[in-house]
Amino acid sequence: MNPITISASILSANWANFADQIHIAEEGGLDWIHVDVMDGSFVPNISMGPFILKTCRQITNLPLDVHLMIEKPERHIEAFAEAGADRLGIHIESGPNVYRTLQEIRALGCSPTIVLNPGTPAQSISSVLELIDMVLVMTVNPGFSGQKFIPETMGKVEEISRMLKERNSNAIIQVDGGISQDTLPQAYKAGARCFVSATSLFKYTDGIAAGIQALRTAADQIK
Numbered sequence: 001m002n003p004i005t006i007s008a009s010i011l012s013a014n015w016a017n018f019a020d021q022i023h024i025a026e027e028g029g030l031d032w033i034h035v036d037v038m039d040g041s042f043v044p045n046i047s048m049g050p051f052i053l054k055t056c057r058q059i060t061n062l063p064l065d066v067h068l069m070i071e072k073p074e075r076h077i078e079a080f081a082e083a084g085a086d087r088l089g090i091h092i093e094s095g096p097n098v099y100r101t102l103q104e105i106r107a108l109g110c111s112p113t114i115v116l117n118p119g120t121p122a123q124s125i126s127s128v129l130e131l132i133d134m135v136l137v138m139t140v141n142p143g144f145s146g147q148k149f150i151p152e153t154m155g156k157v158e159e160i161s162r163m164l165k166e167r168n169s170n171a172i173i174q175v176d177g178g179i180s181q182d183t184l185p186q187a188y189k190a191g192a193r194c195f196v197s198a199t200s201l202f203k204y205t206d207g208i209a210a211g212i213q214a215l216r217t218a219a220d221q222i223k
Helices: 015-027 050-059 077-083 098-107 122-131 151-166 184-190 208-220
Strands: 005-009 032-038 064-069 087-091 111-116 134-138 172-176 194-197
Touching: 005 172, 005 208, 015 050, 015 208, 032 050, 050 064, 050 077, 064 077, 064 111, 077 087, 077 098, 087 098, 087 134, 098 111, 098 122, 111 122, 122 151, 134 151, 151 172, 151 184, 184 208, 194 208
Parallel strands: 005 032, 005 194, 032 064, 064 087, 087 111, 111 134, 134 172, 172 194
Antiparallel strands: none
């Protein structure tokens, strides 16, 4: 078996039955809940804030994996930590204070993640690799759910995987965007071990639990 971590992005959840869907996902073997936070400025969309995170924490004990697609994330990390975040991810592109902000995330008791957009080179995160537990490589342009996977990002995943091995780092690589049973094997072979999926889980034809199992089966079939 090829072990993977599956983080379900709630952007594609049915909010009329949100709690039920989270419980179904949890019972179906989901590992983490992924919360995409957008401010309408850093990315062209607006989504959820700390109050949604509090709701998630009331519903489930699964780790809450928060992706901050916002300007000046240093102003908001404490609020998200207090709301229940286990992991907090900020973009390398978000401003000049990334190093300090990652340190502050750790000090708040959360696990730090550094995030890269599709067009950002792997070397841009070289100076912060010692500060993080995870690197999130965006495999679509951030801002909207349901986009097509960008295969050209796999070279960057491979490069980051080499960078982490050279430093004997225990950090893992996460990918987000267009992840399905068809695209997961490409990312796994490139070095990713954590997979964020939205549409392929919450809108899977045979249900959420079957969508989770489809991703695990795709990983297990990799040789």
